[in-house]
Amino acid sequence: MYRSKKHRLGVAAVGLSAVLTLAACSSGDSEDTAATAEATEEVVVEESATEDTTQEEAEAAEETCVLPPGDIKVVSIDSMTGPAAFAGILAEKGADLALKEINASGVLGDGVTMSIELLDDATSPDEAAAQFSKAAKDPDVPVIMGGVISSGAVVTSPIAEKEKVAVVYTQAGSPGVVIGDYTFRYTPPMDSYWGGVGSYIEEKGIKTMSVLYANDNPTLIATAETALPALAADLGFEILSSTGLPNSTQDFKAPISKILKEDPDAVAVLMVGAQNATVVSQMRESGWEAPKELLGFAGIENNFADIGEAAKGVTWASIFHVDSPAQSTQAFVDAVAAEYDGEEASNYTAERYDATYLVANSILAACSTDRQAVRDAMADLTNGSITGALGDVTFENQDARVAGFVVQWDGEKMVVLK
Amino acid sequence: MVQDLLNATTLASIYVLFALGMSLVWGTIGILNFAHGSIFMFSAFIAYLVVQQIPLGMPAVIAIAMVSGALIAVAMQYLVFQPIMKKAKNPHAGELQLVIGGIGLSAIPISFAQRSTLSNPFGFSAGTFETQAYTIGGVIITNVMIIILIVGLGLGVGTALWIRNSKKGLALRALGVDPEVSAMMGIDRPKLALATMLYSGALAGLAGALLTYYFNSITSESGDTLLLKAFAIIILGGVGSIFGVILGSFILAFAEFAVLLYTNGSWVTAVSFGLLFLILLIRPQGILGKKEVRRT
């Protein structure tokens, strides 16, 4: 009884409309809908004062929000150097593009601009934690963006909760990142968009699978040790072996030899960066050809340009593809090409572009740079569906969900299968 | 089984190629060069940049990488290591400064390559070389593997014999024992040190190019990964012993292979460094290393 009451409070405080609030509550807590129905009234009475104010603010935001002129500085902590820099640099391109559009449109109001103070965590959790603490303790920072590496995010999330400042992550796909009211993530967890790959597995009649994964990457560990076994149980295929390798592994002939002896229908490759390319090319050199499958579930994008033909037929799940039919995605792809010399848009750029819009929209909806107000507006916005570079995105407990694509490397580039 | 032995031997040859130059420099002119990994990576990176512009074959790519590696190593020796050695008050303080200098130096090419590639893998796919696989009696071997086996083992044994039998090899061994008395013998240390660094840099470049062909692509961090393994190999085999490098490479490669073949993988690092600790405990001078013997 008490637990559900608190739950209502949290959501009601942000609510734009009673209907929406109730709908959200019901869907989030469907088991005890009946039990909580009577509690709702009680709560609303108790907290009527709070809700009134919020209501007024929200209405004001919709009609005549006037933010004080000046620059709204948002902090972004990203991996601009170190092994994850490829993702961090692409992500910041998305942020820069969104920021440029937002400021050019004048949507924040006369004389109001938004800017990002970019801090480099050098792909180090320690560095991320240090910079995050500093930003979180600065009351002038309304909201923080960040992410890329999970090992950093699992450390910074508790800081965000403690200091009560909203943080929007991209990437950082491991458990323990979205942990409470103040943590949001714009990259859906891998297993949430595996539906397509699941049908691919069924379609190809894959009954057995061996797994190679990076055993020092939290996201890939969670994928290999939890999500894949769950998928296997779901679809009825068997995982013959699961081999965890450290990031120092450069030669994969030994694990490949072991896998060849097991003779599975498919091999799941969950390694980092160049390791994916080496695994795939060494698998091919060892005679691994269709109808045997190479599947990716995480961490596998952007690695095959250098091995080209050898990676032909590798299939994986992706949240983003430049050929997506969604109009909003196409507009984004064009904008990236126009801004960055014809560059092909990536998932990293898309996520952060959308996340930056979410931040701006939250400030606008709150009509304030007050941390609590911004976080409440953000929670409210993520209650609905948001359309952007990633297409239609919904959120489950502040964590993004998309339908996703099944893509395949055709020898030169990735193409959409579904 | 034959396939596994062949693959493990190829991996051992790769380790030989990488660790050879590092061991030589450490065992003779006393520089534990922590920038060896970044010379390795950056030579391959330079070759990659050239191949992006001009589609070249394997010999040209290897030549570019070797020349780059040699030049980078010589520049490091001339601009950093030599001044440090000259200024060091005593050899021990010098050693520590050299290690720190090497670590500092290694960061420069790595950051540069990271920025330039956005930490994406890079390789020589724009070149004209194609990996070919041959099946002989059920065993698969590629042309890259053949080259690595010949070059790795050939250079390893060749260098070891040269150090053991030639006059310059003797001078290098003497430098490793007592640089000052070596100078009294007329051995020109700075000149020999520069030549050794040049050779070691060229070897790093060669290893960089061949590894990139073998693994198809490497990243800016690949050198650091190998650096730690090379360190273990040199300690295993014994500092200053080139045959020790070959032995250490085989032990590490076969140990890693065995672990990966018969377990689910998580133990591979623990086993290789466990071996290192074991050797340090029971035979601190390494398997083929010479114990300091002196009777007075």
Next chain:
Amino acid sequence: MLEVTDLVVRYGPVQAVSDMRLTATPGQITLVLGANGAGKTTTLRTICGLQRAVSGSVTLNGQNILGLSPSRIVRLGVAMVPEGRRVFAPLTVEDNLRLGGYTASRQDNDRTMAEVYEMFPILHERRSGVSGLLSGGEQQMLAFGRALMSQAETILMDEPSMGLAPAIVDSVLESARGIADSGKAVLMVEQNAEAGLEIANDVVVVSRGEVVYQGSAEGARKNPELVRAFLGDAALTDD
């Protein structure tokens, strides 16, 4: 002939050698005596190029060699037998000798190696053994042989008797005498003044970096009080 004139050497603010004057003549042993820290070793190290000088000159047959690199100086004909012998312990006896002949031609090496083996038969016996396992006296012989291999006409010997059993000291110094008798100029630093004077031709006594006495070894032998006065008691009773 090796001539050292007005040599001044400093370690930072400490003046280790001041106005040093020495000569070494072919066929003769010039003995340099002095207490610890008198600047004897520093002088030898400066001559063979291991230490920089502030001023003064070192000439070999009239040609200046001060400021040249050690490897250059060996080639010009000055070899060093360092304090504590410092053989290359992990290397074999023969490798040590080959290193001594690093700057010499192959023919010279073959010839001199035979001569060294003749002079020190024990080295021939142990030629493929690790030099670190030789006894102290044998190591000293190896250090002599190594210096001879360079074909140098001037040989600097830094404390050849140091750390040796008294019974062996005489035979080592006898060998040094033999080297001088073969026509080499020997400049020898010794703590063991009594034993040194037995084989030397000339003697130089230094104190606090300066030459305080210079004369013939014979004169010093006849009049030990004279040397003792300059050296202090400690030096002469120290064996």
